[in-house]
Amino acid sequence: MTSEDLPDWVPASGHQLRLAGIHFDAIRVRGVRGEAVLHHLARLTDGQPGPVVREVAGGRWTYxxxxxxxxxxxxxxPGATCFGPAVRDQYVGVPAPDGNTYPLHWRCDPPVAGVFVDPEVLHQVITAQLCHEPE
Structure with a gap:
């Protein structure tokens, strides 16, 4: 992948905060639940779920x-937090495609310009996972 393939909102190094609702919206799921959602989403999309950012410290959020x-x-x-156009500004950390980006990394390959997670499929997976878990 070349830098021309990357969206302009992906930093060249490290990581940067990006205002949600401008270049992308994000749905955040915590810990192992986020990994489970990603696992099922990847199965439904032949291993190409779209851009997914993972936090490897703290809450271990998946975006x-x-x-x-x-x-x-x-x-x-509940359990899925929406970051998008809102009354107040909401920021999401975006890592560079490689190098030291701790505590964030691309859980799937870095995004290609114009490619996103399919929100309808994501909503179906999240709803199935978070609304039908045993108490």
Whole structure:
């Protein structure tokens, strides 16, 4: 992958905060639940779920990046936090494609310009996983 393939919002090194709702919206899921959602999403998409950022420290959040403005089209269940166009600014950390990006990294390959996680498929997977877990 060349730097021309990357969206302009992906930093060349380290990581940077990006305002959600501009270049992408993000759906955040915590810990092993986020990994489980990603696992099922990858199965449904032949291993090409789209851009997913993982935090490797703290809450171990998984951020699924969807097209800007699409998060408001869905009723996200408890356990899935929406970062998109909002009354207040919401930022998401975006890592560079390689190098030292701790505590963030691309859980899947870095994004290609114009490619996102499919919000409808993501919503179906998250709803199935978070709304049907045993108590």
């Amino acid at each position: 699924f990046l969807i097209p800007p403005g699409t998060s408001r089209d869905y009723d996200w269940p």
